[in-house]
Amino acid sequence: MYHRLARWLRMLGYDAVYDQDFVDQDFIHLAKEENRIILTRDEDLKRRAQKLGLQAVTIDAPTIEERLIILHKELGVELALPEEFLPRCTICNSEIRVIDSNEILDQISEITQLHYKEFWICKNPECSQIYWRGSHWEKMGNTLKDCREIIELDKSTED
Ligand SMILES: [Zn+2]
Numbered sequence: 001m002y003h004r005l006a007r008w009l010r011m012l013g014y015d016a017v018y019d020q021d022f023v024d025q026d027f028i029h030l031a032k033e034e035n036r037i038i039l040t041r042d043e044d045l046k047r048r049a050q051k052l053g054l055q056a057v058t059i060d061a062p063t064i065e066e067r068l069i070i071l072h073k074e075l076g077v078e079l080a081l082p083e084e085f086l087p088r089c090t091i092c093n094s095e096i097r098v099i100d101s102n103e104i105l106d107q108i109s110e111i112t113q114l115h116y117k118e119f120w121i122c123k124n125p126e127c128s129q130i131y132w133r134g135s136h137w138e139k140m141g142n143t144l145k146d147c148r149e150i151i152e153l154d155k156s157t158e159d
Contacts, residue, residue: 005039011090024042031054040056068143085118085131089123092129096131098118099119119132
């Protein structure tokens with residue numbers, strides 16, 4: 001699966017595993033063990049997985065919007081920002097928790113402290129990524145809105 005797509009899925013609340021060192025056998029093993037859906041560019045891997053009774057989707061599209069739309073159509077992935085901010089760390093897939101900005105003053109710029117009041121931190125101590133609803137969040141919301149508009153447009157031209 002594409003790394004960026006994995007981060008998007010986590011942002012949308014889905015438990016997504018990504019490992020650039022994975023070979024086909026790893027995908028199949030993990031899908032079996034943890035009941036996961038394989039997302040791949042590789043038709044052969046998809047066919048092999050399906051023969052074993054695993055769910056697999058081919059994502060062969062150049063843009064993040066098109067990839068997300070495929071996931072929406074194939075798997076019903078909801079293309080909207082979660083109301084409760086991030087359900088998962090987009091870096092490591094762990095859960096995140098609210099953190100008081102006083103506890104992380106040395107890790108965020110003064111400008112960020114001035115502009116944002118709510119912060120979150122990844123629960124995984126090896127990651128500890130800090131999040132806030134910055135411009136990145138807004139951009140993601142716009143991308144998702146674009147996706148929804150494309151889907152609506154497709155629907156209206158189909159009718
Ligand atoms: Zn993390």
